[in-house]
Amino acid sequence: MTPMFCPLPTATDRLVRWLDGMETASRTAMRHLDDIEAWSARAETEMATLSGRTPPALRAVLTEWPLVSAPMAEAMTGASRAAVQRNMAWMEARGLIREVTRQGRFRMWRILI
Numbered sequence: 001m002t003p004m005f006c007p008l009p010t011a012t013d014r015l016v017r018w019l020d021g022m023e024t025a026s027r028t029a030m031r032h033l034d035d036i037e038a039w040s041a042r043a044e045t046e047m048a049t050l051s052g053r054t055p056p057a058l059r060a061v062l063t064e065w066p067l068v069s070a071p072m073a074e075a076m077t078g079a080s081r082a083a084v085q086r087n088m089a090w091m092e093a094r095g096l097i098r099e100v101t102r103q104g105r106f107r108m109w110r111i112l113i
Contacts, residue, residue: 035113036063043096043111050090054079058087062097067110
């Protein structure tokens with residue numbers, strides 16, 4: 001039995017595969033960014049009745065960082081821990097965000113897109 005010869009891909013073949021992969025990844029990233037933008041618009045509409053500076057600041061943080069902890073949101077918004085947690089609970093109750101760690105400490109929330 002003669003061993004099969006499998007030629008190595010050429011540089012052109014590798015470049016074509018790499019470019020196809022980059023195109024796929026770029027399209028996926030663009031769809032994700034579109035989803036985040038749609039979430040931000042939905043959140044802005046939902047949160048329009050809330051007063052103060054924390055709700056829009058928190059929405060901006062979650063738009064930029066779709067996964068955050070309360071301390072991170074507190075640091076990035078300049079709001080108190082209580083204000084951040086109160087607004088995050090409000091957002092979670094309205095289906096804008098979800099707590100993903102399922103633990104009492106070191107919790108993280110993500111936007112629901």
